[in-house]
Amino acid sequence: MSEYVIEMLNITKEFPGIIANDDITLRLKKGEIHALLGENGAGKSTLMSVLFGLYQPEKGEIRKNGEVVKINNPNDANALGIGMVHQHFKLVEIFTVLENIILGVEPNTAGFLNKKEARKKVLALSEQYGLKVDPDALIEKISVGMQQRVEILKMLYRENEILIFDEPTAVLTPQEIDELMEIMRGFAKEGKSILFITHKLNEIMAVADRCTVLRKGKLVGTVDIKDTNKEELSKMMVGRDVNFIVEKQEQKLGDVVLSVENVSVPAKMGKKDVVKNVSFEVRAGEIVCIAGIDGNGQTEFVSALTGLDKISGGKITLCGKDITKASIRTRSTSGMSHIPEDRHKHGLVLDYSLEENMILQRYFEPRFQKFGFIKKKEMREYTENLIAKFDVRSGQGPVTIARSMSGGNQQKAIIAREIDKEHELLVAVQPTRGLDVGAIEYIHKQLVARRDAGKAVLLVSLELDEVMNVSDRILVMYEGEIVGELDPKTTTVQELGLYMAGAKNNQKVGGAANE
Amino acid sequence: MNKKFSLKQIFDSRGFSAFTATLMAIIIGLVFGYIVMVIASPENAWLGFSSILTGGMKKIGDVFYYATPILMTGLSVGFAFKMGLFNIGASGQYTMGMFCAMYVGFMFDLPDGIHWIVCVLAGMLGGMLWGIFPGFFKAFLNVNEVITAIMFNYIGMYLVDMLVTGNPSMYDSVRARTQYLPETAKIPSLGIEGSNVSIAIVFGILIAILLYIILNMTTFGYELKATGFNKEACHYAGMNGKRNIVVTMVIAGALSGLGGAFAILAPTTIAGSSVTYEPINVIAANGFNGIAVALLGNSSPLGIIFSSIFISYIQRGGTLSALYGYKPEIIDIVIAVIIYFSSFSMIMGGALAKFVNRFTKNQAKVNVNAESPVLPEEGKEE
Numbered sequence: 002m003s004e005y006v007i008e009m010l011n012i013t014k015e016f017p018g019i020i021a022n023d024d025i026t027l028r029l030k031k032g033e034i035h036a037l038l039g040e041n042g043a044g045k046s047t048l049m050s051v052l053f054g055l056y057q058p059e060k061g062e063i064r065k066n067g068e069v070v071k072i073n074n075p076n077d078a079n080a081l082g083i084g085m086v087h088q089h090f091k092l093v094e095i096f097t098v099l100e101n102i103i104l105g106v107e108p109n110t111a112g113f114l115n116k117k118e119a120r121k122k123v124l125a126l127s128e129q130y131g132l133k134v135d136p137d138a139l140i141e142k143i144s145v146g147m148q149q150r151v152e153i154l155k156m157l158y159r160e161n162e163i164l165i166f167d168e169p170t171a172v173l174t175p176q177e178i179d180e181l182m183e184i185m186r187g188f189a190k191e192g193k194s195i196l197f198i199t200h201k202l203n204e205i206m207a208v209a210d211r212c213t214v215l216r217k218g219k220l221v222g223t224v225d226i227k228d229t230n231k232e233e234l235s236k237m238m239v240g241r242d243v244n245f246i247v248e249k250q251e252q253k254l255g256d257v258v259l260s261v262e263n264v265s266v267p268a269k270m271g272k273k274d275v276v277k278n279v280s281f282e283v284r285a286g287e288i289v290c291i292a293g294i295d296g297n298g299q300t301e302f303v304s305a306l307t308g309l310d311k312i313s314g315g316k317i318t319l320c321g322k323d324i325t326k327a328s329i330r331t332r333s334t335s336g337m338s339h340i341p342e343d344r345h346k347h348g349l350v351l352d353y354s355l356e357e358n359m360i361l362q363r364y365f366e367p368r369f370q371k372f373g374f375i376k377k378k379e380m381r382e383y384t385e386n387l388i389a390k391f392d393v394r395s396g397q398g399p400v401t402i403a404r405s406m407s408g409g410n411q412q413k414a415i416i417a418r419e420i421d422k423e424h425e426l427l428v429a430v431q432p433t434r435g436l437d438v439g440a441i442e443y444i445h446k447q448l449v450a451r452r453d454a455g456k457a458v459l460l461v462s463l464e465l466d467e468v469m470n471v472s473d474r475i476l477v478m479y480e481g482e483i484v485g486e487l488d489p490k491t492t493t494v495q496e497l498g499l500y501m502a503g504a505k506n507n508q509k510v511g512g513a514a515n516e
Numbered sequence: 517m518n519k520k521f522s523l524k525q526i527f528d529s530r531g532f533s534a535f536t537a538t539l540m541a542i543i544i545g546l547v548f549g550y551i552v553m554v555i556a557s558p559e560n561a562w563l564g565f566s567s568i569l570t571g572g573m574k575k576i577g578d579v580f581y582y583a584t585p586i587l588m589t590g591l592s593v594g595f596a597f598k599m600g601l602f603n604i605g606a607s608g609q610y611t612m613g614m615f616c617a618m619y620v621g622f623m624f625d626l627p628d629g630i631h632w633i634v635c636v637l638a639g640m641l642g643g644m645l646w647g648i649f650p651g652f653f654k655a656f657l658n659v660n661e662v663i664t665a666i667m668f669n670y671i672g673m674y675l676v677d678m679l680v681t682g683n684p685s686m687y688d689s690v691r692a693r694t695q696y697l698p699e700t701a702k703i704p705s706l707g708i709e710g711s712n713v714s715i716a717i718v719f720g721i722l723i724a725i726l727l728y729i730i731l732n733m734t735t736f737g738y739e740l741k742a743t744g745f746n747k748e749a750c751h752y753a754g755m756n757g758k759r760n761i762v763v764t765m766v767i768a769g770a771l772s773g774l775g776g777a778f779a780i781l782a783p784t785t786i787a788g789s790s791v792t793y794e795p796i797n798v799i800a801a802n803g804f805n806g807i808a809v810a811l812l813g814n815s816s817p818l819g820i821i822f823s824s825i826f827i828s829y830i831q832r833g834g835t836l837s838a839l840y841g842y843k844p845e846i847i848d849i850v851i852a853v854i855i856y857f858s859s860f861s862m863i864m865g866g867a868l869a870k871f872v873n874r875f876t877k878n879q880a881k882v883n884v885n886a887e888s889p890v891l892p893e894e895g896k897e898e
Contacts, residue, residue: 309751330754339752347752352745357738361753364735373734 003067006031006194007052007083007163012061014047019396021047022058025220027213029163034185034195036205036226038238039215040437041409042394045198046088048215049165052196053085054078084156085165090148092140098147099123099136102155126157130184146177153184164188165196170204182208200238200437202231214238239439247445247470250453255285258336258426258457264315266298266305266481274313276302276481283426288448288458290472292465294501298481299461300342303430306459307339308332309347320425333362336425340415340432342461348415349403356384356399359418391417392443409440416447427451430461445471465494479503538812538819538858542826545854552849557841564840568847571833580706580713581782583828585610587720588775589806590824592643594815595727596768599760600744605650605665606772607803608672609643613773614780614800615676616642618694618793621701621781622686631700636777643773644766646672651765655758661765669799677795693794702783702791712790716778720821723771727817740764775802808855827851 007029014022022044029035039045050056052063054072062069065081072078078085092101099116102123108115120136127134132150140148149169156164166185170178185195185208197209205212206226214221214237221237236242259282266276276298283289293299304310306317308329317325324332333339341347349358360369360380369376369383384399393413395401403411412432419427429448433441448471451458462468468475469489477485477500485500485507499505549568554561572579589606596603603609617639626634650664681687686694703714731737739760743750750757779802782790809827813819834847 307752308754328754329751330756333754341752346746346748348749350742350746350749353742357742361742361749364738370735373736375733375735375738377733 003064004031005029005064006066008064008067009048009052010062010064012048012051012058012063014044014051014056014058017396020218022051023218023220024061025215025218027220027223029194029196030211031194032189032192033210034189034197034208036209036212037196037198037215038200038202038205038212038234040200040217040238040439042217042407043215043238043437044218045215046167049085049167049196049198052078053083053165079159079161082160082162083165084159084161084163086149086152086156086167086169088167088169090152092148092151094141095139097137097139098134098143098151098154101140101151102136102158104155106159123154123158126154130157130187132157132184146173146180149173149177149181162192163194163196165198167198168200169197170199170201178204202234202438205234206231216240235438238437247449249449252452252473253286253455255455257282258285258320259283259459260316260318261306262316262318264302264305264317265313266301266310267313268301274481276305279315279478279481279483281476281483281486283457283459285425285457286452286455287473288452288460288471289474289476290460290462290468291476291478292462292468292497292501293478295463297478299430299478301481302478303339303342303428303461307337307428333422336423338362338419338422338424338427340419340427340429342430342434344408344411344415349411351402351404353403354399355388355393355395355401355403355406355414356380358403358414359384359387359399362418362422387414387417387421390421393417409436412436412440412444416444420447420451424456426457426459428459428461431463432460433462433464433467441467465497468497469494477501479506482508484508535819537860538814538823541812541854541857541860544857545850548853549846549850553837553842553846556846560840560842564837564842564846567836567839568830568833568850571836572829574836575832577706577713579825579829579832580717581784582831583824584714584717584720584782585775585779585802586805586809586827587717587724587821587824588778589772589803590809590813590820591720591724591727591806591817592768592771592775593806594810594813594817594820595731595771596764597810597815598731598744599740599764600747601654601661601761601764601768603647603650603665603765603768603772604662604807605646605668605803606768606775606806607800608665608669609646609769609772610776610779610800610803610806611669611672611676612646613639613643613776614793615679615776616773617701617777618680618686618697618780621697622683622695626700628700631698632703632781635701635781636703636774639777639781640770640773643769643771643776645769646773647765647767647769648762651762651769654765655761669803673797673799677797680793680795687795694792697781697791701781703778703781705783712782712784714778714782716782719774720778723774724817724821731817736760736763772803772806775806776800808851811855812858814858 005028009025009027012022012025013020025044025048027037027048037045037048047056051058052072054074054077057073063072064070070081072081093104096104099120103119108118123136126132132154134147134150134154135143140151169181173181182204185197188195199205209226211223211225212229212234213223214234216238232242261282262280264276264279265274268275279302281289291299291302301310305312308327312325315325316323319332319335319337322335324335327335345351350361357380360383363369364375369379381399387393388398391413394410395406403414406414416432427448432444432448436444445467448458448460452473460472472489475487475489475492475497476483477487477497479501480503484503485505487497487500496505550561550565553564589610592606592609593603617635620635620638621631624631624634646668649668650661653659653664654661680694688695703716706713706715706717731741739750739755743755743757743760747757780790780793784790805827809820809824812827813823830850831847834844837846838844
């Protein structure tokens, strides 16, 4: 009997124009938490898809308990006890939690659903592992953290022994992340083996036993976590030293670029305002960060600021020009660049090529069109220039379809487009979400470079590290209101956390606490 | 090397995979049709089938004649579809275009050589009018264009029948159809002997090329296709989505309207097929055929030129298979199967492209293997 439950030996998987996995070997011990670390596009998800039967490798073999197995589809994987929580959950939105958990393995009596038995089993599992769920809630009505618990319960319900977590923490709040870590440790103690895909080093250090690092489709190595540290891991992953501290020049504050006065934004449904009476200013040469726990009105506020949605009251001024009622196009041409929160929904036309996406905000400028005809040559040259300048990697250069690019490079493309466009104010919403250390470092550098170039930057972020490292001034948003204005140099993460949780407020007493 | 690279690019391109997919759908559809014919009447099956395949050749002029209206409605549906709009209202727009063309033809007395042009333009305006409504409702009231368009199909059809029967200078109540249009209102013939094809087919093809240019080279086409792919991203980029919806539907309506005008104004010897209209409360079939044409042509204007001609071609062949005792409906079955399979187009096209790629890759490997031993300098060995 082998000491490993799963061995993936010399796996090679090619896609047109790219070798996603090049001769990769990964061995998973029973009862361990094994992290799989790598930048975006390093081949982590591909490797796991091979294990889960979604892709067939060109070369290499998979062994379970020392025996060679063939995994042709996810059903085979399930039969072998392999379960996976995907980065983007695979749940039926209009079904209940219970229905989703039993989907595909419905217990039945002569063709009739036997929900009673299923409910008993689900509740027992939920109890045993501390995975709190309401079996009768609809998926579309529950939080993302809860949805993830449903995905985990799905694996447990199928009695899987090998659990794959594909970037499970990307969508969670700090508290939920801690809970998840605890749950994972519990699984490992029970003898379940866990493969944990991530690029967050803190989490690996906290929870994993061993770590396999991939870079650009190749295996860098497998290390014991107790023999290594964060710096070493990030060096293995990126291939160079990563600077965690964001270097900034001396601040040179300029004129007020953006001024927001008493802005309120109505909810999508219902009459209540989700953003209430928000006022602040952003000056040239500073990075102002709106911090807060997800769902406290940041998304709605940015939608209103950038013109995607209407406001119910207040005034927005950009470079001295009232843009409260201006169209999105007018805001854009008046100097507002916007790196959107959802790069697939808003940032890119995924079925367009990279070059067509690069001119998305500028195709109407005389530079890119003449008599309504797009200047294809100019578009191509412009894109090639941006690709070189911002190091956007893609399979076929300017003609690559955006959908086929990795998440990090899609984000780089958006950032290139928004930064290269004429702007005075850069609105960046969670610009590093789902990205790896190398890309995060890069994006932070770009934001700081904007600031140093005398532009105003408004950053909306959920990541505390990012908030503390990058910003010059922090505004904390809680339930649609600005409850605190903090200076990152003089404040601590703990204090910031208290404001974010609504336990503290330095605005109601006339901001005196901050003076 | 250069040549091979470009070959690979062609195989990888979406246009190529769409083309191969359509080709496969056509072959499957024909095979299916043949099987049905064998079941229906085995002894005549081959003769009947070969008349479907080659029958169009004998009536090439008629192929183009019948292709013209479905080319226009196909372009109409395909163009709207590029923006993500389903213009099921092509029938209504077609009917309105036909009526307006006819009205100008009967009621206005214009000199020869100008009259038919005015008729065609009137038809275009009629179609545009019927395109505005679904577009407007969609853009400003967020009413699904499919619902509005279906309602306007009926409104248009009944309105036209009402206006026609109520107008004594157009309607001949004895024969229960309109009079024949005056000679001046007819579109000039293309002059193919023994057929009815007019120069309208030339206009149709030119319009298709124009649409291709609009879609692929202009900022309007850029916005339009982007909206079809991702409406939210277009909103984010500040495009005027509402205006684009209305403009797209107006253009789609104009195309269908032209189809109606081309159909009614064609100089023909086939009794009852044009020049006169019979108000019998039926929605124009050419509008729905346009949907099939657009699907088969993958909504690309250039593809639609070929798909309309193809569908018209096998329809002509199908009518000839009646000589062997088959019902012409057999062709409807064949077309239905083709459309059905072309909906799988991307899967099948992808499969074929993969096969071709593997083949060329293997070839390349063989070449590399053949060349590499030559590379080391052989003289040094000794």
